[in-house]
Amino acid sequence: MRERFGKFDGVMEPGCHFVPWFLGLQARGPLSLRLRQLELRCQTKTKDNVYVTVVTHVQYRVLAGKASHAFYTLTNTRSQIQAHVFDVLRASVPKLTLDEVFEKKKDVAEALEEEVAEAMAPYGYEVARALVVDVEPEEGIRNTI
Known part of the structure; x- marks a missing residue:
């Protein structure tokens, strides 16, 4: 800049x-226009009261035409993306049972990519891809309430 x-x-x-x-x-x-990847781990609860850790990868980059906007609007891009990813996961995973989470990983990833891309576009960032890599159920943790 x-x-x-x-x-x-x-x-x-x-x-x-x-x-x-x-x-x-x-x-x-400096402001890099390269594609970057952010790996996140989010712990949430499913519909059948099982705690799971959802591992996601989000690939993002600065749009060349909006480089100045991206540079001056956000100071910590990673935490902004992390907040949006956690919001999406904590809103969608509790509606599913443990088996459905494993079956619908692709649907959760598509919703994640769409919503994070929409949230980051005003800041000059493009979300190239969002993946749900793994779903890890917590051993022995089950809420009985």
Whole structure:
């Protein structure tokens, strides 16, 4: 990111650049346009009172046309994505039994991808893919209430 007197001036491409500070130009922090992957583990309860840990992978990247918006709006992208993933999982998994969670991993992943992509689009991020990799039931933990 390049700023002139503290205001966004443009995106600098990779390579060597001359940034004359005496003209008010300044280079800000780096912003990668690469595809990144975030692995998350979320513990939640199913409809039949079994605690499970859902392991998900979310692949995301900054949209090149919205790089300035992505750089200036969010300070911690990973925690924002994690919050949305946890919201989706904690809203959808408790509606299913343990067997249904295993059977409908693909449906949960599609809902996850759709909702997280919709939530992150205003910030200049694209969710390329969201996967439910594994569902691990907790041993011996069952709520009897």
